[in-house]
Amino acid sequence: MADEIKMLKVTIDNITIEVPQGTTILQAARQIGGEVAPPAMCYYTKLKGSGGKCRTCLVEVSKGSEADPRPMPKLVASCRTGVMDGMEVKNITSGKVTDARNGVVEFLLLNHPLDCPVCDQAGECHLQDLSYSHGKEGTRYEFKRRTFEKHDLGPYIQLHMTRCILCYRCVFVADQVTGKRVHGVLSRGDHAEIATHIEQSLDNDFIGNVIDVCPVGALTDKTFRFKNRVWFTKPVDAHRDCPNCKGKVTLWQRGDEVLRVTGRKDQWGEVEDWICNTCRFEKKHVNDWVIEGPTKIDRHSVISQGHYTGLDKPKETFSAVHGGRAPKLLMDIHSVSEVNRPGIALSEIQGPATSDTFNIDKQA
Amino acid sequence: MGRKLLLEKAHIPGIRSYEVYRREGGYASVEKALRMAPADVVEEVKKSGLRGRGGAGFPTGMKWSFLAKPEGVPRYLVCNADESEPGTFKDRYLMEFIPHLLIEGLIAASWALGSNRTYIYIRGEYAWIVDILEQAIAEANANGWLGKNILGTGFDCQIYVQRGAGAYICGEETALIESLEGKRGNPRIKPPFPAVKGLWDCPTVVNNVETLAAVVPILNIGGEEYAKIGVGRSTGTKLISACGNINKPGVYEIDMNISVEEFIYSDEYCGGIAHGKRLKACIPGGSSVPILPANLLLKTAKGETRMMHYEGLADGGFATGSMMGSGGFIILDEDQCIVRHTLTLARFYRHESCGQCSPCREGTGWMEKILNKIEYGKGQLSDIDLLWDIQRKIEGNTICPLGDAAAWPVAAAIRHFRDEFEWHVKNPEESQQRNFGLAHYADALTTV
Ligand SMILES: Cc1cc2nc3c(=O)[nH]c(=O)nc-3n(C[C@H](O)[C@H](O)[C@H](O)COP(=O)(O)O)c2cc1C
Ligand code: SF4
Ligand code: SF4
Ligand code: FES
Numbered sequence: 001m002a003d004e005i006k007m008l009k010v011t012i013d014n015i016t017i018e019v020p021q022g023t024t025i026l027q028a029a030r031q032i033g034g035e036v037a038p039p040a041m042c043y044y045t046k047l048k049g050s051g052g053k054c055r056t057c058l059v060e061v062s063k064g065s066e067a068d069p070r071p072m073p074k075l076v077a078s079c080r081t082g083v084m085d086g087m088e089v090k091n092i093t094s095g096k097v098t099d100a101r102n103g104v105v106e107f108l109l110l111n112h113p114l115d116c117p118v119c120d121q122a123g124e125c126h127l128q129d130l131s132y133s134h135g136k137e138g139t140r141y142e143f144k145r146r147t148f149e150k151h152d153l154g155p156y157i158q159l160h161m162t163r164c165i166l167c168y169r170c171v172f173v174a175d176q177v178t179g180k181r182v183h184g185v186l187s188r189g190d191h192a193e194i195a196t197h198i199e200q201s202l203d204n205d206f207i208g209n210v211i212d213v214c215p216v217g218a219l220t221d222k223t224f225r226f227k228n229r230v231w232f233t234k235p236v237d238a239h240r241d242c243p244n245c246k247g248k249v250t251l252w253q254r255g256d257e258v259l260r261v262t263g264r265k266d267q268w269g270e271v272e273d274w275i276c277n278t279c280r281f282e283k284k285h286v287n288d289w290v291i292e293g294p295t296k297i298d299r300h301s302v303i304s305q306g307h308y309t310g311l312d313k314p315k316e317t318f319s320a321v322h323g324g325r326a327p328k329l330l331m332d333i334h335s336v337s338e339v340n341r342p343g344i345a346l347s348e349i350q351g352p353a354t355s356d357t358f359n360i361d362k363q364a
Numbered sequence: 365m366g367r368k369l370l371l372e373k374a375h376i377p378g379i380r381s382y383e384v385y386r387r388e389g390g391y392a393s394v395e396k397a398l399r400m401a402p403a404d405v406v407e408e409v410k411k412s413g414l415r416g417r418g419g420a421g422f423p424t425g426m427k428w429s430f431l432a433k434p435e436g437v438p439r440y441l442v443c444n445a446d447e448s449e450p451g452t453f454k455d456r457y458l459m460e461f462i463p464h465l466l467i468e469g470l471i472a473a474s475w476a477l478g479s480n481r482t483y484i485y486i487r488g489e490y491a492w493i494v495d496i497l498e499q500a501i502a503e504a505n506a507n508g509w510l511g512k513n514i515l516g517t518g519f520d521c522q523i524y525v526q527r528g529a530g531a532y533i534c535g536e537e538t539a540l541i542e543s544l545e546g547k548r549g550n551p552r553i554k555p556p557f558p559a560v561k562g563l564w565d566c567p568t569v570v571n572n573v574e575t576l577a578a579v580v581p582i583l584n585i586g587g588e589e590y591a592k593i594g595v596g597r598s599t600g601t602k603l604i605s606a607c608g609n610i611n612k613p614g615v616y617e618i619d620m621n622i623s624v625e626e627f628i629y630s631d632e633y634c635g636g637i638a639h640g641k642r643l644k645a646c647i648p649g650g651s652s653v654p655i656l657p658a659n660l661l662l663k664t665a666k667g668e669t670r671m672m673h674y675e676g677l678a679d680g681g682f683a684t685g686s687m688m689g690s691g692g693f694i695i696l697d698e699d700q701c702i703v704r705h706t707l708t709l710a711r712f713y714r715h716e717s718c719g720q721c722s723p724c725r726e727g728t729g730w731m732e733k734i735l736n737k738i739e740y741g742k743g744q745l746s747d748i749d750l751l752w753d754i755q756r757k758i759e760g761n762t763i764c765p766l767g768d769a770a771a772w773p774v775a776a777a778i779r780h781f782r783d784e785f786e787w788h789v790k791n792p793e794e795s796q797q798r799n800f801g802l803a804h805y806a807d808a809l810t811t812v
Contacts, residue, residue, distance in 0.1 A: 051553070052553035052721075052763060053720050053721050053722070053763065054721070054722055055721050055722055055723055055761055055762070056722075058761060074760045074761075075760065075761060077553070080553050099757075100757065100761050103723065103757030103761070104722055104723060104757075104761070106757075107722045107723050107725075107726035107727055107730075107757070108722050108726070110726045110730060111726065111729075140750060141730065143730075143733045146729075165722065166719060166720070166722075166725065168720075184548070185548065185719070187719075188531065188533070188716075188717065188718050188719045189714060189715060189716065189717035189718065189719045189725060189728065189729070190714065190717065190719065190725050190726060190728070190729040191719075192718075192719035192725070
């Protein structure tokens with residue numbers, strides 16, 4: 001017989017809901033949804049012990065509980081603080097929180113290389129989202145950003161340590177999802193880094209999941225590297241009969257080509273199921289998969305642009321819009337990015353340029 | 365002469381050995397404790413008003429009574445001998461010269477808390493003290509104070525010494541526990557607190573060396589008697605490790621009823637400022653607590669004599685006061701440069717941050733770089749405000765108090781010595797050749 005779960009009343013940004021005992025403030029805020037849900041860079045629901053580190057989810061507890069109404073003296077990490085009955089929380093309604101969060105975002109970006117143009121995570125990077133919403137223009141940091149010695153993590157996973165925010169999610173994945181962890185955090189403070197103690201590849205059965213949990217571009221899929229920009233690929237949900245995992249994935253396609261396979265992510269960017277390395281790295285053919293349909297992507301900024309559901313095609317032609325003038329340069333920018341060849345000078349192209357102008361292989 | 369309870373016998377020849385220690389009345393508190401119910405020992409410590417000597421000053425008896433006691437789950441006592449706070453070296457002195465006092469206190473406290481396996485986590489650099497402690501533990505074992513069925517009470521207890529590997533952060537109690545478990549020394553996110561889930565997820569009490577040693581005199585003279593020493597909520601005696609520009613650096617035991625002025629200038633303690641120089645500033649409780657300029661050190665903002673106890677040093681809050689902290693008393697004379705000094709501390713905290721949380725990991729490095737710039741004559745006035753803003757964004761927003769400990773010294777230096785920072789910025793060349801000096805911070809020449 002299940003014990004009756006006690007329901008607790010909590011008010012976040014003036015919205016009151018009831019949640020079962022044991023719910024964290026972050027989870028409660030996510031139930032309300034929208035802006036009320038604090039950003040979370042290190043917490044990951046599926047990973048036990050995660051959270052508390054990045055400090056982006058700090059909130060103000062203006063009333064501790066019905067029993068002890070005193071406010072909490074400091075801002076608390078909402079991902080690791082349990083709801084109490086009658087608790088009142090301020091997230092976007094607290095100036096203190098906004099101030100502290102802007103500070104945290106500044107800290108996270110301080111040593112970040114800002115190499116988004118060459119980063120495979122761009123478009124689905126939580127740090128990118130966060131800096132759009134909370135970042136300042138320009139930086140107050142005038143020193144050299146830190147760099148690290150390169151570590152090779154083997155054929156599947158690419159590490160860019162300069163982008164890492166030390167959320168520890170990948171460490172938890174290796175501990176909790178794979179059989180054995182061979183990487184971790186070495187050193188401490190601002191020289192702490194993700195690495196293997198002795199050069200070693202990460203090829204443990206489920207290790208590919210570190211790529212999905214990494215909120216930034218520190219761990220990316222080597223088999224996808226530089227193949228395309230995420231927002232040009234089309235995500236579809238697919239599955240296969242897999243002996244190791246549930247085989248439920250998202251395929252990132254360009255035409256018929258499967259460029260990348262990832263776990264399916266929910267609206268908070270968390271995977272629904274872990275997937276195995278075989279599904280992720282080996283099954284790169286459409287025939288390997290049963291396609292279910294386009295993936296729903298709500299919250300995340302840039303990727304949703306490559307995602308055409310519910311979009312009306314314009315009725316006018318391009319030249320109609322331009323008052324009969326034929327455009328000189330019409331690029332299929334999707335293809336441009338694939339073949340972005342600096343050798344081709346745009347000014348020297350005669351007439352309208354199309355993807356074929358750039359795609360020398362196809363021309364031949 | 366103040367009363368000595370901890371170091372009274374530390375200078376008796378041979379006191380390090382069991383024979384001499386026992387002859388001088390050692391282990392009497394264990395005999396006494398083991399005849400009492402554990403809860404009564406806790407009660408005695410509560411009555412004494414003893415506050416943690418590790419830095420935070422939390423009432424020890426209260427901490428002990430919070431220890432969860434679920435059926436069938438072991439409980440642990442862990443002695444924090446990590447002592448890595450710059451300026452603090454009192455625990456080393458105690459363990460080095462009178463190791464049996466700590467062992468005795470540990471046994472009595474283990475009985476009170478029901479800990480059958482008690483650990484001393486000691487900073488790695490104290491290698492020779494490990495040998496001293498191991499020797500004392502072996503002697504205590506050989507004489508029936510440790511092991512099985514101690515004094516026929518049925519109580520089993522063993523003490524283990526574990527060396528750290530040189531990280532300041534492993535002095536933070538939850539990082540210490542992680543390290544003791546063989547993991548990376550990252551502080552845990554609280555709650556749960558160690559009293560509920562500590563070592564190997566069992567209820568655990570972590571106490572400082574001096575705190576645990578103080579249990580011995582408390583049991584010997586009684587909690588009430590102990591509480592009569594000192595003033596108000598600052599009961600008993602306190603070890604102060606005094607260093608910097610003073611005539612007599614060293615470890616002093618004070619009863620917390622003397623003035624800061626007496627402590628600095630009397631021959632019984634620091635013996636005045638070295639080389640006849642004048643006092644500029646002081647960090648009264650280890651590197652993490654706010655620095656005070658001379659004028660606010662000797663007298664409070666209200667013009668009262670500042671006393672050497674928890675409330676006295678904290679008088680005025682952070683605006684005009686500081687903290688007792690770990691008792692690391694660092695004196696700076698007129699030749700010392702506050703900017704350079706603050707840079708040194710910032711470098712320390714940058715180096716010692718565990719790197720788990722973003723404000724501390726990134727902020728400590730940033731502050732060090734800016735201070736470095738100012739110190740080397742390349743600063744701008746806006747850098748001072750930037751420093752202030754950075755420390756403000758670290759403080760209170762981190763997992764463990766190391767973030768605060770990194771922020772406070774910078775905040776206090778700017779708060780009290782802003783013109784010195786500005787002078788550095790405005791006189792980049794001159795500041796490379798000489799120090800700012802004393803200006804209006806100078807002490808009124810003292811008479812003690
Ligand atoms: C960064 C940091 C370092 C610390 N280092 C020490 C230490 O070296 N020794 C110590 O006793 N307490 C240290 N503490 C305090 C401990 O966390 C803990 O509060 C103390 O051991 C409790 O003992 P007490 O109640 O007897 O003071 C440190 C705290 C922090 C945040
Ligand atoms: S590599 Fe990615 S997942 Fe791992 S700690 Fe860094 S940011 Fe987090
Ligand atoms: S405050 Fe600093 S030392 Fe403490 S947990 Fe955070 S990063 Fe580590
Ligand atoms: S998500 Fe809560 S601290 Fe990182």
